[in-house]
Amino acid sequence: MKRPVRQVAVLSGKGGTGKTTVTASLACYAGRPIVADCDVDASNLSLLLQGTPRSRHPFIGGLKADIDPARCTSCGKCEDHCRFRAIRSMKVDHMACEGCGVCQLVCPEGAAVLHETVSGEIFVRDTSHGTVVDAEMMPGEPNSGKLAARVRTLAMEEAKIQDSPLVLIDGPPGTGCPAISSVIGVDLALIVTEPTRSGGHDLGRVIDLASHFNTPCAVIINKHDLNPDLTIEIIHECQRRGVQIMGLLPFDEQAGEAIISGLPLPESAPDSPAEMAVRAVWEKVLAFLEGIPDGPSITVR
Ligand code: SF4
Numbered sequence: 001m002k003r004p005v006r007q008v009a010v011l012s013g014k015g016g017t018g019k020t021t022v023t024a025s026l027a028c029y030a031g032r033p034i035v036a037d038c039d040v041d042a043s044n045l046s047l048l049l050q051g052t053p054r055s056r057h058p059f060i061g062g063l064k065a066d067i068d069p070a071r072c073t074s075c076g077k078c079e080d081h082c083r084f085r086a087i088r089s090m091k092v093d094h095m096a097c098e099g100c101g102v103c104q105l106v107c108p109e110g111a112a113v114l115h116e117t118v119s120g121e122i123f124v125r126d127t128s129h130g131t132v133v134d135a136e137m138m139p140g141e142p143n144s145g146k147l148a149a150r151v152r153t154l155a156m157e158e159a160k161i162q163d164s165p166l167v168l169i170d171g172p173p174g175t176g177c178p179a180i181s182s183v184i185g186v187d188l189a190l191i192v193t194e195p196t197r198s199g200g201h202d203l204g205r206v207i208d209l210a211s212h213f214n215t216p217c218a219v220i221i222n223k224h225d226l227n228p229d230l231t232i233e234i235i236h237e238c239q240r241r242g243v244q245i246m247g248l249l250p251f252d253e254q255a256g257e258a259i260i261s262g263l264p265l266p267e268s269a270p271d272s273p274a275e276m277a278v279r280a281v282w283e284k285v286l287a288f289l290e291g292i293p294d295g296p297s298i299t300v301r
């Protein structure tokens, strides 16, 4: 019988908290999990977990209009009705077109037609730390939440094919559509924050998001020692809300050097203070997952 696939999403309220560094490190400890980079608007996990794409998948993200010049009588109705000002001189500017379909509705000649468009690409890469599924969204394209959901689906399919017990999700910062696509239905949302006013504020928003979808969540405070007073405030707020603090990561110059070197922390700075703290987080994550009925058996390196 195949093992159940558990899903852990790493999220943050704001960018730059160390979320991707944590995700890449957890991938190393987990022993070749499937990793889904759902931060589709600024995908960068592959900078740390490098690998050549094994397969590529076009992402059909939405609809765009086009005008058939053979049928168009230049009546101008479509241009008058397009509230996005995407039609000029009977030509559609695809960057401005929102695919609303009004031009198709008002066109008396059937000349304005909507069609599906490729708005991104999904890659499946084999790396030395497991298979990574990531994506690139084309500039100005909508539906990044839909793309993040598609990345997760492909990652789950890979997990089933490879009989992998764990999908690790590198979610986006914030609480927008890709964050929603990353948090729904996961077994644990790990929220990485930092002891700053904005970090604490935005953490609350992500906890709200996870709570809304009944997703268990826990918090990691990165560089906790840079502002002990705010760290204590965040801990108290998490305690008040019943959210577990799963790790306190120290400020560590070696962690910064790891990012510059393009290697995950366990490879570039093993046994550094930050690396040991992230490893301790992984052990707590593992204990949490093992506590779920039918939890996975994952080897800790
Ligand atoms: S409404 Fe139709 S016929 Fe009129 S200008 Fe637009 S595309 Fe051409």
Ligand code: SF4
Pocket (backbone or CB within 6 Å): 064, 065, 081, 082, 083, 084, 085, 086, 087, 092, 096, 097, 098, 099, 100, 101, 102, 103, 104
């Ligand atoms: S689909 Fe909507 S946004 Fe696009 S050109 Fe037609 S009316 Fe304008």
